[in-house]
Amino acid sequence: MTTKLSLANLEQVKKTAGVPSYRRSALTAGIVHFGVGNFHRAHQAVYLDALFNAGRDHDWAVVGAGVLPSDETMRVKLESQDFLTTVVEQDNNRTGAHVTGVMIGYLKPGDVAATVAQLADPAIRIVSLTITEGGYFIDPASGVFDATHPAIAADGADPENPKTVFGLIVAGLKARRAKGVAPFTVMSCDNIPGNGEVTHAAVCGLARLSDPSFAEWIDANVAFPNGMVDRITPATGPREIAIVEADYGIEDQWPVFCEEFKQWVLEDKFPLGRPALETVGVQFVPEVAPYEHMKIRILNGGHAAIAYPAALLDIHFVHEAMEDADIRAFLAKLEREEIIPVVPPVPGNDLDDYFKLIERRFSNTKIGDTIPRLAQDGSNRQPKFILPSTADRLRRGEDVIGLSLVSALWCRYFAGTSDSGKNIVFNDASADRLHAAAVKAKDDPAAFLALSDIFGEVAASELFRRRFAKALRTLWKKGTRTTLRLYLDDRLAD
Known part of the structure; x- marks a missing residue:
């Protein structure tokens, strides 16, 4: 017998899972959050839940918001269970579930008036976002905000009817200024990297299209703290919903599964105040960049590195990829020889120890993270997680055999079939042009590197072009596993 997740049923739910010790009726909103996906509910919401359970800061509850059709789907499902979420934390040696209740409402996507009114409420002191790497309208090659993107241009031309997150934020800020x-x-x-600075550029860049003086006001008056976030959080599917029902007796339409580990490093730039997150493990530092580089290059870069060889070898789960001796050794050699050496020092952290932690996290058999999740959205992730390391090494005059192989594996993946001939299902906004370029690259490797908005200055390097071409031709001629082994034996270079 299962119990439907709801406020009314928490007494029953607490027989198998932790439940909030705070009264939901005692919470008031202090945060509007755009992008109520799995990561937000496994990360920011979990930190707030711990804070509220400690009896602190009950005026910092969350109101959800969004702009996509998927946001409406999430809103409907969460509203039906009083905005509660079952969070299942899984480690190789421990599994446990608890229910979070920090969200007290969810604005209907498309309701501009209601969203702007909520943003203008003086009680709202923080607007937070998890809108994915691809949601910031950044030109991949230059790393600069793209004010010409059709969605941004449309909001710039009609700022009273915004359709993007940044258009809504600009409208909310303008409404607040009008009200004093x-x-x-x-x-x-x-x-x-520099997510606060990137967000600053997007908000000001959009405002500048319709009201340059207001953009200057935003630049002078609005805080955009940088932050580093970390918690491996796979997508939710029928498997996860069934586990929550079978193991905990809870009927949750969209539970969240995640690893036990979590980390949040923030700059302390909150003029209207903030929750006392330092009491529940958030680290406030003067400069986030070193932590960002460490995490994005070593962890996210590591994910990007193993995604495509695993997909080409028909491996579905991340932990299964780590059980494959060739993929695990490929990751270790790549990290230690090419990625870690160009990561700047991080206060209080040993980078090799950090990589050992990453290896253990990737090897978590309980979490069920998938290769298709890691492989998605490569057109946004490769320029942020892999190519910066490549560019740094090239600037230093150092070789890029392993990093070029990562790019070649990505290209081979986008040809559309695994080594066994199985069709690959893409999940990337640029899938059509990536696929077309990858098919051409089988005979002409330079065709893939011609995607200048992705490869930028890296593609101009003769060394990178040569290493990429050799790796790609080897992948087509000898297959993924043999190519990995040639790299591991230092026999892939021409």
């Missing part, structure tokens, strides 16, 4: 209300802090929780 101090501006909220805008806090990105996405895996982007």
Whole structure:
């Protein structure tokens, strides 16, 4: 027998899972969060839940918001269970579930008036975002905000009817200024280097299209703290829903599964105040960049490195990829010889120890993270997680055999079939042009590197072009496993 997740049923739910010790009726909103996906509910919401359970800061509850059709699907499902979420934390030696209740409402996507009114409420002091790496309208090659993107251009031309997250934020800030209300802090929780600076550029860049003087006001008055976030959080599917029902007797339409480990490093730039997150494990530092580089290059870069060889070898789960001796050794050699050496020092952290932690996390058999999740959205992830390391090494005059192989594996993946001939299902906004370029690259490797908005200056390097071409031709001629072994034996270079 299962129990439907709801406020009314928490007494029953607590027989198998932890439940909030705070009264939901005692919470008031202090945060509007755009992008109520799995990561937000496994990360920011979990930290807030711990804080509320400690009896602290009950005026910092969350109101969800979004702009995509998937946001409406999430809103409907969460509303039907009083905005509660079952979070299942899984480690190789421990599994446990608890229910979070920090969200007290969810704005209907498309309701501009209601969203702007909520943003203009003086009680809202933070607007946070998890809108994925691809949601910031950044030109991949230059790393600069793309003010010409059709969605941004449309919001710039009609700022009273915004359709993007940034258009809504600009409208909310303008409404606050008109009412004499101090501006909220805008806090990105996405895996982007300098995510606060990137968000700042997007908000100001959009505002500048319709009201340059207001853009200057935003630049002078709104805080955009940088932050580093980390917790491996796979997608939810029928498997996860069934596990929550079978193991915990809870009927949750969209539970979240995640690893036990979590980390959040933030700059302390919150003019209107903030929750006391330092009491529940958030680290506040003067400069986030070293932590960002460590995490994005070693962890996210590691994910990007193993995704495509695993997909080409028909491996579905991340832990299964780590059980494959060739893939595990490929990751270790790549990290230690090419990625870690160009990661700047991080206060209080040994980078080799950090990589050992990453290896253990990737090897977690309980979490069920998938290769298709790691392989998605490569057109946004490769320029952020892999190519910066490649560019750094090239600037230093160092070789890029392993990093070129990562790019070649990505290209081979986008040809559309695994080594066994199985069709690959792409999940990338640029899938059509990536596929077309990858097919051409089988005979002409330079065709893939001609995607200048992705490869940028890296493609101009003769060494990188040569290493990429050799790796790609070897993948086509000898297959993924043999190519990995040639790299491991130092026999892939020409």
